[in-house]
Amino acid sequence: MVAVLAAALATAVPGVAHAAAAPSNDDFDSPAAVAALPFTAQEDTSAATEAADDPAWCEGDAASGTVWFRYTATQDGLLRATTTGSDHRTVLSATTGARGHLQPVADGCDYGTDATITFRATAGTTYSFQVSGIETPGGALSFALDAIAPAANDAFADAEPVTALPFTRQPDLSLASAEAGEPESTCVDDEAQPSVWYSLPAADAARSLTARAEGTAAAVTVYSGNSLAELTQVACDRNSLDPVAFGAAAGTRYAVRVTAAHRSYGPTELELAEAPPLDPYVYVSPTSASVFDNVGFSASSWKAIDRPLGGTWDFGDGKTAPVGTDTVYHRYAADGVYPATLHATSPDGRTATIATPVTVTTHDVGIAKFVVPTAARQGESKPVSVDVTNTRYAETVTVVLSKQSADSWTEVGRLTLQVPARATGKVRFPFSYTFAPEDALAGKVAFRAEARLQYPVEDAFTADNAAISIATTVKPPATRIAAV
Template sequence: MLSLRRRASARARITVVGAATALFAVLTTGVAHAEPPSNDDFDHSTAVTALPFTTTQDTSEATEADDDPSWCQFYEVEGGVWFHHTATEDGYLRATTVGSDHTTVLSANTGERGNLRAADQACDIGSDATITFRATAGTTYYFFVAGYSVTGGALSFALRPVPAVANDAFTAAEPVTALPFTTHPDLSTATFEADEPESSCAYTETVPSVWYSYTPSARTSVTARVEHNDVVVSVYTGASLPELTEVTCMSYSYEPTTFGATAGTTYYLRVTGPRQSSQPTALHLAEAPPLRPYISRSTSEPSVYDNIHFRVESNNWNEEPLSATWDFGDGTTAPATTEGVQHHYTADGVYTVTIVATSPDGRTATASSEVEVETHDVGITRFDVPSSARQGETKTIKVYVANTRYAETATVVLYKRTRDYWTEVGTTTLHVPAHPTRKVQFPFAHTFTPDDALVGKVAFRAQVTLAYPVRDARPMDNEVISIATTVTGSAAMAAA
C-alpha cells in the first residue's frame, strides 16, 4: 500500500513539472530576439567587390570585440560593423557615412586581426564622417564603422574611388587669371612633392599641398587669405621647386598676408593643410586695399618742455612695419625710417605733422595730424609762515604764486603736520593773471592747538593746482614745505 502511494506522488510531481514546462513554452512563443548584424565581427566583414559601393543597414544591435581598433577614437565607442575591399589599382578611395542617423566613428585599417594598422589619416567622426586615403593595388583595407556614444542605428556606408586633385603638383598649378579670386582647395587627395620648399609660417614638410599661380599685367599689391584654422598659404617666386624663394606666408585663419607683385613675374601660391578636415577651406585673393596709416604720439597735451615721440601705424598689422618720412610743421623734417621719431617744439602753437608712409609691399599713402603745443606753468615762489607761535594764537600764512604764460584759475591747499600725517588747514582758489613779475598772494590763517604745543613743532605744506583739464607743464615747483614753526604753551600757561 505504501509503495502505491509513493508511485502516485512521483507521477503527480512529473505532471506538475511537465505542466510548468509547457506553460513557459506558451509564454515565450512569439518573443523576438534581435540578432547582431551579419558583419558585426571582423571575421565576417562584408566584402566590397565593386566600386562605387553603397549600402544601408541597421546597426542598433552591433556588439563590441576586445580587439576592435581604438586608434581613431578610444573613448565613447560603442558596437561596430566591418567592411573590406581589396584595391585593384593605386589611387584614392573615399569612404563616408553620410546619411546615417547617428554619430559614427569611421576608420580604415590594414593588416590582420590583432595586428591592424591605421591607413594614412583615415579617421573621422560624425553622422557624415568622411575619410580619403591613398590605396595601393593588392592591399586589403578594412573599414570599421562604430557608434559614438550610441550602439548604432540606421547606418549609410559608401565607398568609391576619387581622382587626384588637378593642381597637386607644382607644374600643374592652377592659374589665377583675374582678381578677386576665390576657390576651395581640396587637400583630401593632395600629396607632398620631394623638393617642395619650407614655409617660415609653419611646418609643412610632408603635409599635403596644392598650387596656384598668378602673373599680374601691371604692378600691384595682392592679399592672400585662407579660411581654416590649420591651413597655411605661402607665396613664392622661381621657375622650379628647387629654385623657389619665399615672398610671404600666413598661418592665421582669416588674417590676410600682402605682397607686392611685379608686372610679368609669376607668383606661386601653395596651400598646405590636413588631408582630413570637417572644416571647409577657402582661399581668397584680391588687390590690396589702399594704405591707411595714422600717426600716434606719446603725449596728448604737449608743452615746450616735452620731447614728443611719434610713430606711424596701421590698423592692419600685416602692413607693418611701415616706413615714413616726417614733416613736423615747424620747418624741421626727418628722413624715412621704420622706427619712431622724437621731436621738441620750442614755442606754443598748432602744428600739422605730415608723413609719407610706405608698406613692405610698396603701397604708399600720406597722413597728417595736428599737434597743439600749449604750456601752462604756475609755481609757488614764496611761502611765509611764522617762525614761532603760542597755543591758541592765530597767525597769518601766505602763499605767493607766479604765472607768466596764460591767465589761470589756481587752487592752493594748505596742510600742516604735527605728528605722523598731514592735515588740511584750508583751500583758496584765485584768478592768477599772466605777468612777467607779478605774484598773487593766497592768504591763510591758522590757530595753533594744544596738540601743536604738546609736540612743540608744526610744519606747513602748500600745494597749487590748475583747474581741470589744464595740466601744469612743470609741476616740480607746485609744492613747498616750510621750515617748522616752534609752538609753545599759551600766555596764561606761561604766567602760571
C-alpha cells in the same frame, strides 16, 4: 518532422520575443566582398555584435557592434569610403593585413553621421573596412566605396589660375598629396602634409595683396618664381583670423600653396584679396605744447597686416625722425603752428600720409625779485614787494602773498596786474603787511610769493613762479618807560 513542427509552433506562439539575426558581415572573417567600384550597400546593423579582437585604434571604447567590408585594389589611386546617409553615428576605419595582425591605413579613420575617409590605395593590396556604431550598436547603415580622382591642382604644374580678386576656395586636401621637391614654408610644421597650388599671374603694376588660410593645421604660402625648384617664399599665414599682406612686384609671377592636415576637422579655406588702404592712427601728446615740452609722437594700426609701421615723422620745423614701435619725442625751439606729418609705410609697401598740426605757445612769467623787511615789531606795517618779469605775451598776472603758519601757508595778500611783454624790465607788485602778535610770539615769520596766470592760460615753466623769503625777525611792540 518533429523538429520542424516544434520550430513552426515556436514561431506561431504569440508574445514570445525572438532575437534578430546578426548581419552576415558581422565578423572579420565573413565580410561583404566589394567586387567592383563604385560600390554601395544598405543594411540593418542593429543586431551587429563585436568580436573580442576587433581593432579599436580608431574609435577606442566609444564604438559597439561592427560589420565588415573588404576590397582588393586593382590599381594605385585614391579610395573614398563613407557612411553618409546612415541614421546613426558611425565609426569608419580601414586596415590591411590578417586577423590578429591588422595595420591601420594612414588617413583611414573618421566618425559621425557622415564618416568619410579618403586614402591612397596600392594595387593588389586588400583593404578591410570596419563600421561600428557610436552610442548605439547600429541601425540603418549606408556604406559606399569608390575610386576618386586626385585634386586637379595637386601638382605645381597644374596650379589653378587666380583670374580675379577677391578669390576664395575650399580645397579638399584629402584629394591632394605632397609633391616631391616642394619648397619649405615657415608656416608649415610637417612638409609631408598634402597641398594644392594656385597661380597669381604677373601684373603690369606693383600691388599689395593679402592671403589667409583657415582650417585644421591649414597654411597658405606665397612664393615667387617660375618653376618648383626656384620658388622663394614671400609670405605665409597659418590658420589665422588676420590675413598676411605681401607686396607683389610688377611683372612677377607668384605661386600660392595651401597645405592642411591629412584629416581636417571642417573645411580648409583660402582667401586672396587686394590689401586694404593703409590706415594708421596717430597719437601726439601734447598737441598744444610749449618750448619746454618734449612732444611725443607715436603711430600704429589696428590691422595686423599694417604692423610694424615704418616711415618718417616730419615735425614741420625742418627736423625728421624714423617711425618706430616706441614713442618718438621732439622739442620745438620757438612758438608757432607746425604741420607735423606722418609718412607711414606698411611691411608690404603700402603708404599713407597723416598730418597733425602741433601748436606751440609758451606763456612764461617769473618772479625776479622778492623783498621783505629784515626786521619788524609787532603792530608795525611794512612794505613787501614782488617783481615779475615777462618776455613773451602780455599777461594778466595774480601774485598771492602768504606767510608761514606752523606747517602751512596762510594767504595775507593778493594783487592782480597787467604785465606787458618786455625784453627787459619788470612789473612790481607792492604789498603792505602788519606784523601780528603770533609773529612776535614766534620771533620770526617767512613769506612766500606765487605768480599765477589767469585761467585757462597756464605757465609753461613754473619753477620760477614761486619764491620764499628769508625769515623776518619780529620783536614785541616797543614799551614806553615812565619818568620818575
